Amino acid sequence: MMSYTFSLDWFFVTLIFFTGAYCMAVSRNIVKQLIGLEIISKSALIAVISSGALTNNINLAQAVIIVLILVEAVIVATGLALLVKNYRLNGSIDLEKLMSLKG
Amino acid sequence: MIYHSLLYIVIAVSAIMAVMAKKLLNAAIMLAVMSIAVSLLLFNFNAPWAGVFELSVCAGLITVLFISAVSLIKKEDDLLKEGRIKYAILPFLAAVTAILSGIYLMPYFEYLTNYAREAAQNPGVGEIIWTYRSVDLLGQLTLLACAVFVIKAIFAKRRIEE
Known part of the structure; x- marks a missing residue:
């Protein structure tokens, strides 16, 4: 019964992970890239909490998840700050127009 | 069990809608819905601390950041061309990987349950x-x-x- 539950968890973790990977692979918009990153980190979070539930060690999983959520928030804040600065400088949020460092 | 699977379906559907949304604002709102569903899932896993953090930080703060960033950029940039056909194989790959790993990784998961008794005294x-x-x-x-x-x-x- 327990392993059946975890196989359901695993299926959805993989599905959500590949949804985010698809978003990051396809899109040229920087906001969409960050949204894909968020989706991928959500799938990592679900994997951590479900493995914690499987090994009866949910409090350690909660401690790890709190760190993970903070890292996520920091990454998104920094990425959006870079996006707004880049939009002010270049007037575009297209990834393929980030050419100013090209040699 | 039904509630649990229902939450997973809500998470997956809102993730797909966030990826497929044409407008960036809709994508940000679907991301917030996904965060709320994830926090409900954490509450369902008996993890209230992580659920509260998820609800306040991911569903609140990150959504506000996304919406304020989207409102700072113009609307013409909403529609960039996306090469979706090129990567159309990726969802099939995802489904195949999920099903195969669900079949072949089962012994490993049963092995993982051996560690359950080591955490008997739960701080x-x-x-x-x-x-x-x-x-x-x-x-x-x-x-x-x-x-x-x-x-x-x-x-x-x-x-x-x-």
Whole structure:
């Protein structure tokens, strides 16, 4: 019964992970890239909490998840700050127009 | 069990809708819905601390950040061309990987349940955070300081060059 539950968890973790990977692979918009990153980190979070539930060690999983959520928030804040600065400088949020460092 | 699977379906559907949304604002709102469903899932896993963090930070703060960033950029940039056909194989790959891993990784998951008895005395979350993993707190503080300095460096006032 327990392993059946975890196989359901695993299926959805993989599905959500590949949804985010698809978003990051396809899109040229920087906001969409960050949204894909968020989706991928959500799938990592679900994997951590479900493995914690499987090994009866949910409090350690909660401690790890709190760190993970903070890292996520920091990454998104920094990425959006870079996006707004880049939009002010270049007037575009297209990834393929980030050419100013090209040699 | 039904509630649990229903939450997973809500998470997956809102993730797909966030990816497929044409407008960036709709994508941000679907991301917020996904965060709310994830926090309900955490509550369902008996993890209330992580659920509260998820609900306040991911569903609140990150959504506000996304919406404010989207409102700062113009609407013409909403529709960039996306090469969706090129990567159309990726969802099939995802489904195949999920099903195959669900079949072949089952013995490993049963092996993982052997570790369940080692965690018989479960310390509380506060004890774990402040005693066992107190170095993590240092890492979190360093990360926050890094983010503050990066944002300060990005939006620094430049001197007017003459």
